[in-house]
Amino acid sequence: MGDGGTTYSGVNPNAVWLNSRGIWLSYVIAVTILHLVLLSIPFLNVAQAWTLTNVVHNIGNYIFLHMLKGTPWETNWDQGKSRLLTHWEQIDFGEQFTTTRKFLFLAPVILFILASFYTKYDPLHFIINLSTMLLVLIPKLPQLHGVRIFGINKY
């Protein structure tokens, strides 16, 4: 069917929908639209717009991939195993180093590089961009699969 995200009976769609046809392009377009919206706000200069894009993207990334657990539809098929897993941990059924995971790992890095360039490597912007990038990259490391520091977000 040309769609890597075919959800056959009894499989968690959260694990496969990011492999579907056209999703990466949609992701890039969504970030571009966000950036254009921020650029059009009159009192922000270019550097602030880029940093804001980076920060908003990373916060959204963190919330949807690493904070929210479970699935927005009932998981009758796996007896609640995916209730305790964040979306990142559910992708591709927990298999590491798949192409989707690499794409989602690279997106904040590329945004960071672009933001650093357009803010002319200003120290304050650098610190903000770097810290949000680390916030969103560290949970994606395979060593942190299923790890809940200090029990935050465990249940």
Next chain:
Amino acid sequence: MSKDSFEPAPRVVVFLTYLGYGILMLFGYFRDFLRKSGVETTHSAIERKNMKDFVPLYQSFESFYKRNIYMRLRDCLNRPICSVPSAEFDISERVSDDGNWHLRLTGKTRRCVNLGSYNYLGFAENKGPCADAAAEALQQYGAGVCSTRQELGNYKIHEELEETTARFLGVEDAVTFGMGFATNSMNIPALMGGKGCLILSDELNHASLVLGARLCSTVIKVFKHNDIEDVERKLREAIINGQPRRQRAWRKILIIVEGIYSMEGSIIKLPDFIRLKKKYGAYLYLDEAHSVGALGETGRGVTEYWGVDPRDVDIMMGTFTKSFGAAGGYIAGSKRLINHLRAYSHSTTYACSMSAPVAQQVISSMKIIMGEDGTNRGQLRIKQLAANSKYFRQRLVEMGFMVYGNDDSPIVPLLMYMVPKIAAFSREMYEQNVGVVVVGYPATPLTETRARFCLSAAHTREMLDKVLDDISDVGDRLQLKYSLNSPVKAVSAEECYSQVDSLEHKA
């Protein structure tokens, strides 16, 4: 034989679908916030106040999709029908005052064209020879059976039904069950119980096949839809590697496929599967729920469509719900297989057998299809269905809609992709007095929501023309004509219906 066609969606459409889901999700979160803060009334189940410190019973995030997306298009589903579902039927109207959380009947009904019922040969009738014979059987045997097949529920009419089914399909013997879903889910465990077995199942198999496969303690591998190379690859891997951890040979391998896939309208490439099965020594389980009666020159199903010997398929399964206007299912094959199932199936042991008037309906409709009642009404129905399917599908493709599946299948899925469009399409068609079935997630993949039309021999060409005009009109208003293929002027309507007209003149 026609090829299946699955045109991939244009990228803009895919992006807009995801954008639609994103916007719906954001609004869902907003509405949930309103519900939590008390601005909006909460209709779903919530915890009681004094159970606050216990482990929560309801995961509110898990019902997010149901609360915020499913509820809003709920009025398009579960429509109550109050007449026989033939080519036209009566739908009871419903209204809602609180956004589809509570629907109430108004008491009025609306007569609509039926494009959703599985009524392929038009046997969903309450008049005519089948209905009369079923009424006679009701007088003779009563409505219930009150026992299982193995105890006192084995009536003469059941044996006649099984003998007729076996003759219809061209195999040695058949066994029938009262429920089509249960035929799959209760009999696959009887065939594949025991360790060391492997099931290869198509990724788009029906839930009954998935459930039946899960109820055995076998290893299940899923292969890509209708993809012979993938099946061959997985078969070779399985045979070469043997069972996991023990590396011993598999005791048996079963390939489970369907004749026509109900969500896609695609037809299985049966000769390739038979060639594969013979080469590697696997067994083939063919679920002909939608294809028996609907495909083939004389309605014998997908084996006749491809010109394959039905004895090559080890286990042929089908249902009586779709083409025969009854209920229940059958499994047909060699005498040894059927005797085993008669003894070991969960259905024959624990489930009550088919009701007598329903069995009689199947017998009469099968006799009509086979021509044993002395007329050519059966042939007429088969040709009418084939002509209707071809005509309808070609007109839709000409109009520029995105249609999946095989040209010869009576199931025509029309892709709409964006979730709000399925609700809009269903409601607009309801206003035009056409009843359609729309499906979204979880019955289809997340982004391939569709409307699924089921053609019937009971539809006349005038009905279809009127429906097609309505579909084209609604499609223009909702911008559903996504297909980028240049409109192909295929066979004309006169050619589609030529066989039907010649048969009618002979009758």
